[in-house]
Amino acid sequence: MTAAFYIAAVVAVLATIMVIIETNAVHALLNLIVSLLAVAIVFYVLGAPFAAALEVIVYAGAIMVLFVFVIMMLNLGEAAVAQERRWLAPRMWMAPAGLSAVLLGELIYMLWQGPAAVPVGTTVTPREVGALFFGPYLLVVELASMLLLAGLVGAYHLGRRERAVAKPEMETAREAQQETQR
Amino acid sequence: MNEGIVVAEMTADVPMQYGLLLAAVLFSLGVIGVLARRNIIFILMSIEIMLNAAGLAFIAAGARWAAADGQIMFILILALAAAEVSVGLALILQFYHRTVTVDADAASEMRG
Numbered sequence: 180m181t182a183a184f185y186i187a188a189v190v191a192v193l194a195t196i197m198v199i200i201e202t203n204a205v206h207a208l209l210n211l212i213v214s215l216l217a218v219a220i221v222f223y224v225l226g227a228p229f230a231a232a233l234e235v236i237v238y239a240g241a242i243m244v245l246f247v248f249v250i251m252m253l254n255l256g257e258a259a260v261a262q263e264r265r266w267l268a269p270r271m272w273m274a275p276a277g278l279s280a281v282l283l284g285e286l287i288y289m290l291w292q293g294p295a296a297v298p299v300g301t302t303v304t305p306r307e308v309g310a311l312f313f314g315p316y317l318l319v320v321e322l323a324s325m326l327l328l329a330g331l332v333g334a335y336h337l338g339r340r341e342r343a344v345a346k347p348e349m350e351t352a353r354e355a356q357q358e359t360q361r
Numbered sequence: 362m363n364e365g366i367v368v369a370e371m372t373a374d375v376p377m378q379y380g381l382l383l384a385a386v387l388f389s390l391g392v393i394g395v396l397a398r399r400n401i402i403f404i405l406m407s408i409e410i411m412l413n414a415a416g417l418a419f420i421a422a423g424a425r426w427a428a429a430d431g432q433i434m435f436i437l438i439l440a441l442a443a444a445e446v447s448v449g450l451a452l453i454l455q456f457y458h459r460t461v462t463v464d465a466d467a468a469s470e471m472r473g
Contacts, residue, residue, distance in 0.1 A: 245450060
């Protein structure tokens with residue numbers, strides 16, 4: 180079962196390397212999602228199934244999806260649309276697909292083992308984590324909720340577009356960019 | 362399932378050093394990404410890589426003593442990363458609307 184840790188570790192490192200050398204933002208995000216899934220498998224093998232589930236649901240499932248939506252919203256130029264056709268080559272998605280296939284093989288193997296596929300060491304169950312949250316770390320929960328509230332208010336305020344101020348600047352900047360492109 | 366406090370077992374087949382080594386490698390890759398990229402979106406992605414690596418270090422350390430404190434710190438890091446990503450992406454949107462580029466080097470002037 181420790182082989183799962185090493186395989187997932189190699190996959191995580193390779194996917195992260197591809198994130199930082201990738202030129203297309205969406206491709207880099209997909210590689211980052213593969214890296215997060217590999218780290219989730221590492222969590223499971225280290226005896227933290229609750230953290231593994233949270234990593235997949237919150238990190239890969241919410242934060243990265245937010246990333247993808249914002250990048251789609253930015254819509255970086257019309258040239259990117261024409262470039263996508265050139266970028267839709269097999270060599271672009273073969274690497275993340277290969278790495279994901281390795282993770283899938285690992286997952287299938289561990290599921291096939293059934294109850295025998297217990298991670299090594301001692302598992303720290305969600306019950307213990309919850310007991311600590313209601314006990315010594317009660318204030319941590321409150322602080323986290325206040326932090327999320329601050330993030331929510333900040334994101335709402337920063338995401339608002341002030342049309343009276345931003346629009347003339349944006350239009351002059353866009354005109355200048357089009358002039359340089361011609 | 363164990364009830365109450367788990368008696369800490371000092372033996373784990375995956376040594377803590379390897380988990381911390383993986384966290385260190387991922388963290389350094391994130392640092393390289395922050396330093397080497399000019400696109401501000403990639404800089405934010407590399408920051409997320411670093412946060413994830415720090416969380417991995419906490420989980421690896423928590424697994425060493427079979428304590429739940431590592432997972433609690435990881436959950437806190439997760440909440441922090443979520444708040445930071447939302448604010449960071451809103452900042453990126455504002456930055457893109459003011460200077461029509463995602464070049465981090467374009468943010469080189471301070472205006473009153």
